[in-house]
Amino acid sequence: MSGVGPVEPGEGTRAWDDVEAPPPTGHGLPRGHPAALYYARHRRAVLASAAATAVLAGGGYLYATRPQPPPPAVGPFPSQVVDVTYLGEEGSPRRAPKGSFTFAVRVTALSGPTITVVEISQPYAGLNLTSVPKPPFRTRTGFGHKIVVTMNVTECANTPRNAGLPFLDVTLRNTRAIEDHSYILGERYAHDLSEALQVACSNDPSSLAKR
Structure with missing residues (x-):
């Protein structure tokens, strides 16, 4: 009796039933299966990492x-907020040299932070x-x-x-800057100073010869 029976696998081949199944993906596996548990843990870790990345990215955007x-x-x-006003002549202090000129000024900081008067000077070498x-x-x-x-x-020739x-010349300092500023004290100060210098140098022949 002739016929075709079941096909036997040839050399180097295996029956389909004997082929190893691909690694499980977790889909369709019963709960509790080792592969399903691994898939679930891996999926949760990936989702948590993605959520953390999203939070960090959102926080960085909000910060920026x-x-x-x-x-x-x-x-x-x-110098913009300090006023210097001439008040007039004062009596010379004790032990002041003969012919000294003593006067008073009023220094007022009109606004802003505290100001320090660093130095007071004048332009004449004498x-x-x-x-x-x-x-x-x-x-x-x-x-x-x-x-x-x-x-x-000190030297009439240079006055x-x-x-x-x-x-x-007044040097001022506040929290913003330190600067030198020249304050013109007006005609009254000019008159008093000129008169005092003439009195102090009236008997100095060298000063009269150079003027």
């Missing part, structure tokens, strides 16, 4: 786009200047500080006979 605080306010330069109080000293905003200044003639617009 947050409203920026305004920059700190910058105060004025000290004069020496001292003041009470002696710099450096701090000012109080809105309060007029009286400063008594004494000028002593002006008629000081047209004499000024004081």
